[in-house]
Amino acid sequence: MARRYAPGVTAPTRRIAHLDMDAFYASVELLRYPQLKGLPVVIGGGRTRLDEALREKYSDTALRFIPVEAFPVLRDYTGRGVITTATYAARQFGIGSAMGMMKAARLCPQAVLLPVDFEEYRKYSRAFKAVITEIAPVMEDRGVDEVYIDFTAVPGGQREGGRVLARLIQKSILEATGLTCSIGVAPNKQLAKMASEFNKPNGISIVHEADLQEKIWPLDCRKINGIGPKAEAKLAAQGIHTVGDLAARPRQALVEAFGKAYGAWLHDAAWGRDERPVVTESEPVSMSRETTFDRDLHAAHDRAELGAVFTRLCEQVAADLQRKGYTGRTIGVKLRYTDFRIVTRDQTLAQPTADAKTIRHTAGLCLKRVDLARRFRLLGVRVGGLQRLDSLGKPAAAPASPGQAATKTIADSGSLF
DNA sequence: TCTGGGGTCCTTTTCCTT
DNA sequence: TCTGAAGGAAAAGGACCC
Numbered sequence: 001m002a003r004r005y006a007p008g009v010t011a012p013t014r015r016i017a018h019l020d021m022d023a024f025y026a027s028v029e030l031l032r033y034p035q036l037k038g039l040p041v042v043i044g045g046g047r048t049r050l051d052e053a054l055r056e057k058y059s060d061t062a063l064r065f066i067p068v069e070a071f072p073v074l075r076d077y078t079g080r081g082v083i084t085t086a087t088y089a090a091r092q093f094g095i096g097s098a099m100g101m102m103k104a105a106r107l108c109p110q111a112v113l114l115p116v117d118f119e120e121y122r123k124y125s126r127a128f129k130a131v132i133t134e135i136a137p138v139m140e141d142r143g144v145d146e147v148y149i150d151f152t153a154v155p156g157g158q159r160e161g162g163r164v165l166a167r168l169i170q171k172s173i174l175e176a177t178g179l180t181c182s183i184g185v186a187p188n189k190q191l192a193k194m195a196s197e198f199n200k201p202n203g204i205s206i207v208h209e210a211d212l213q214e215k216i217w218p219l220d221c222r223k224i225n226g227i228g229p230k231a232e233a234k235l236a237a238q239g240i241h242t243v244g245d246l247a248a249r250p251r252q253a254l255v256e257a258f259g260k261a262y263g264a265w266l267h268d269a270a271w272g273r274d275e276r277p278v279v280t281e282s283e284p285v286s287m288s289r290e291t292t293f294d295r296d297l298h299a300a301h302d303r304a305e306l307g308a309v310f311t312r313l314c315e316q317v318a319a320d321l322q323r324k325g326y327t328g329r330t331i332g333v334k335l336r337y338t339d340f341r342i343v344t345r346d347q348t349l350a351q352p353t354a355d356a357k358t359i360r361h362t363a364g365l366c367l368k369r370v371d372l373a374r375r376f377r378l379l380g381v382r383v384g385g386l387q388r389l390d391s392l393g394k395p396a397a398a399p400a401s402p403g404q405a406a407t408k409t410i411a412d413s414g415s416l417f
Numbered sequence: 418t419c420t421g422g423g424g425t426c427c428t429t430t431t432c433c434t435t
Numbered sequence: 436t437c438t439g440a441a442g443g444a445a446a447a448g449g450a451c452c453c
Contacts (some may be wrong), residue, residue, distance in 0.1 A: 081421065100420055116422095144453075155433090228450060345446080
């Protein structure tokens with residue numbers, strides 16, 4: 001809705017901020033283990049565990065006294081898995097996110113290896129988001145370490161294009177958590193997201209509409225949120241490398257090459273046009289659990305093992321649904337074969353469910369429809385078409401303690417189906 | 418010795434009904 | 436009874452993101 005203002009009163013300019021925590025996981029770990037500062041540290045590796053004895057010997061408050069030599073190192077890691085993130089010191093060795101653990105171990109065998117501790121990151125995530133909403137209530141969650149904030153109507157949100165408010169938020173987050181972040185403020189989400197990358201770490205970037213040509217167009221297309229490796233390659237094949245190249249293309253040409261929706265979106269993105277609002281609340285669409293095996297498995301040869309994994313995944317999804325108060329109608333499975341090809345099968349039920357047995361049964365039917373003659377490396381179970389329990393006119397889920405639902409196990413028939 | 422897990426959204430295909 | 440068009444829902448796949 002366009003609002004009307006009295007003559008001489010200017011409408012507030014739309015100011016949208018994108019806030020990105022700096023090296024979030026690694027920074028949280030360094031708060032716990034300050035003795036690792038400056039060392040190559042790698043976080044990740046599927047089944048990495050900090051030695052139980054270590055955690056027992058040192059109380060939570062004494063973790064900083066664990067000697068550096070006592071930490072597990074990459075050299076001793078076995079198995080599959082990838083790096084989730086690495087500290088700057090580790091990156092110096094050529095290690096980066098999504099790299100295989102074994103490759104990383106060759107590059108820097110002495111790097112300290114820490115398990116991913118989502119519980120801890122979520123704790124800090126809640127803390128920094130609480131700080132933000134105290135100051136600016138219109139905030140959109142974009143995962144554990146990112147948010148969009150609508151500065152438009154916040155006191156001070158217009159001063160210096162948003163810089164004053166951004167500074168206040170940075171300072172408040174640092175005081176509350178000890179963590180730093182980078183903030184970009186722009187007329188919309190797309191530009192704000194790009195702006196937050198300009199000045200990392202602990203930086204603030206202000207972008208105005210008039211800066212498009214100078215600050216945005218020279219950038220690689222890939223910097224646009226929504227252009228991934230596939231789109232980048234296709235653009236490059238047409239001689240489009242920078243955002244400016246993209247902006248120079250007629251809208252119609254992009255629509256013809258990339259389809260109606262994506263082509264038009266590309267054109268808008270290049271011209272800095274993005275009207276998406278900052279959404280403060282949203283409902284989940286699906287919940288899933290998946291796991292990559294230590295070795296590739298075969299439906300017939302590894303029947304017992306697969307059956308147990310399959311049952312566990314169904315129980316986990318059911319427990320997730322129950323704990324969060326959802327049911328779902330569409331049950332699906334996902335397989336990743338040894339060649340990394342992915343297949344999915346799903347089936348929609350007449351009635352939504354959060355029951356492990358029902359999920360297991362329906363997922364089993366889905367599994368019957370895929371090629372099980374070949375070995376595969378990953379199995380997943382998904383429930384979609386979610387509905388909130390309290391929106392169905394049913395009593396809300398009992399205040400479930402996590403794990404309570406998970407303890408209700410399915411009698412394992414020994415069969416995959 | 419490659420390549421995790423949990424999501425969203427979009428497009429295309431398929432199937433069913435009218 | 437056959438055929439085709441049209442539209443919707445479900446299914447499958449793929450790109451992308453954190």
